[in-house]
Amino acid sequence: MTAADRAKSAVKSGSKRLLERAGFHLVRSTTPSGGVDDFIPFEPTMRAARAAGLSVGDYIDEVMNGTPGATQSTVDELRALGVFAAAPDTVLEIGPGSGRYLERTLKECVPSRYEIYETAEPWADYLVVTFGVIAQPVTGFNLDATPDNSVDLVQAHKVFNTLTFLGACRYFFEMARVTRPGGRIVFDVMTETCLDPEAMRIWATKGGAGHDSFPAAMPRRTCVDLFTTLGFSLEAAFLAPLGVAFTEVLVFKRDA
Template identity: 90%
Template structure:
């Protein structure tokens, strides 16, 4: 093992010991996690992150999901694509959850207003208190507290693979509505590029309880064509890890 490998192993072992002292017992599993009834709990996650000496986002990536650096790699790719180059003044995020993408977004830009639509009240309160974001009321699949053409960057990460097809579509219409001309729309979906036969086999046979509707597939062409009718152009797409497989991050620009 290399020196870097030994160091990484030592960090993981230390984190595991700290978690066990805090009352958590970690076991390796090949079963995909994150079914629609398996939301990340607030208090246990906060305690475990503190015990591991990690930020909440890094704890979720490294320990819970087993994909260290996954969130940062997505944000790095968005930076390369120029999403943050114009310093968006208004950002809106659907389903920020623990705020792991929110936190890293705020390190890339300093918006005057950051709106969130989050259904988990403890996480929403934590994000408001910690980052000074504005929590909007969640009513169905609507962003109705946000005016038309008012947002520079609308994003949603690890959200639409947990929703029904029509639920996602309803959000798509709303995302296009609130985005300013020239603004960005960023989200990930499980397209056909993420569903090779082996990935389908793993999801189908090892998904376990709570995974009947997760992951939810979204045809890429249907998605691109819909946004095209809403004045938005696909600028780029790239893969991001999701459990045992991957999801595809789509980056749109509103042109009209």
């Protein structure tokens, strides 16, 4: 082992010890197809956030992701675009996780119904108890429990960058199905807008080992063309922080 290798090993071991002291354990994915290897465990995250005197969302932004204010900046952009001024009465969120976008959404509007599709059961239970949302059963890449044309705002944040191309596409069709005429769909994807040569270099060198399927790229034109054929118009787009770089948030509105 060279001196450089020994130094890298020492840094890695030291980082692991610091995370474990905070209650986190790095877990290697056992799925043959790979994927995001690390996850956000419920109990350790809650304990660490309380110890830091931060909300769960702020703790994830500031400490775990190293991007203070990232969640709020996205919500601020959506507010400026008038997404919440439309006073959505029914909201559906795919993969809310810790609820950091959910919590801020509820500060911007007062829907009578907020549905979530979340695979992590402890987080889903926490969101139901804390925010009174409705946790729908997750069965594949669909929104089966939600009727057609029934939702004013469908959103997914930091979700499709972790899914396969086909998984994301299947959700896209479902999101379009459940959105009411005049309703909106908001989500972020890793488009070519986010992948200039410098961004690619950053992801390749600083993105972390074992994350070869993350972030998953999605052509921007593919999204826009698909939703156009489904009766939606692209209202706006903007960049939002994601790890060491950015992702692109797309805002679609269904034709009335």
